[in-house]
Amino acid sequence: MEQGMGMKGHVNEPWQYSVQEGVPLAARELIWEVFFKSRGRESTDLTTHYPWIDEKTGITSILIKPGRGLEHAPAVATLLIKEETLAHNKKVGLVGFVCVNEAWRGNGVGRNLVSTAIEVGKDKSFDMLVLWTNKPNVYVKHGFAVDSEDWYGNVWKRAERRTGHPFCRDLSGLRIDDVSPLGIPAFAKRVLLFSNDTASITVLQTNQGYTLAAWSGNWDAVFQIIEQILPDSxxxxxxxxxxxxxxxxxxxxxxxxxxxxxxxxxxxxxxDKFCLPYIPLLKRI
Structure with a gap:
């Protein structure tokens, strides 16, 4: 499916709006520029980080390009919507990669991009759209509301417990699986799963060190693996x-x-105002 400038609310604007299944090249190029190249992130390609990006089913791209003879210019803005079906057959659209070409920022393009995403969500009969951001004010004006938050920060062993041991100091009794082929967040380089018969932890390897992103099992068992694997900080x-x-x-x-x-x-x-369950970091768009 592709829709052009006839979309509601955009007829008189000097841009081309398209809604497509899958992720076209122009959207990929802008995502790469904004989320990887401009931030100095080393990677090979988007597929390495997001294997689903090559799929056509369940992925919708909204793309804005300059109009009137500038069809081959770089994309002005894009965002992706990834369809997920939750318990009780609730259908939600996970919104991500909301980005605007630097040269076009401040011209209302981002506002129109989000408005178009809401139109698409209604057309697809989604129960809700979901996104994660550190700039909530951008979305409040579109009727989005904060319903939960993640905390991020540093953890360290207290001075009397520090050992100076390196990452992966003790693998005894543990299985280690590189689950990177399932997807890697843009800020990470690898995703490693450490597990035994009672617990597991998922660790992201980044340029800044190691980030604990998920875990399972009782707390004593989880912290036993943490002690074996993670450094003092x-x-x-x-x-x-x-x-x-x-x-x-x-x-x-x-x-x-x-x-x-x-x-x-x-x-x-x-x-019915159903309660959206927690969506782990690695399951987000």
């Missing part, structure tokens, strides 16, 4: 209401956190 991305913070204290760790990202939702079609 590491980073954590977790829900603000997670029990991990009290367990960090009880297991002898200090920490300092700030709001990392806020989850925002816009309800579109659902009459």
């Amino acid at each position: 590491w980073n954590l991305n977790a829900p603000a209401n997670s029990d991990i913070y009290t367990n960090l204290e009880s297991h002898g760790f200090g920490f300092e956190f700030a709001v990392g990202s806020q989850r925002m939702i816009k309800r579109l079609a659902s009459k």
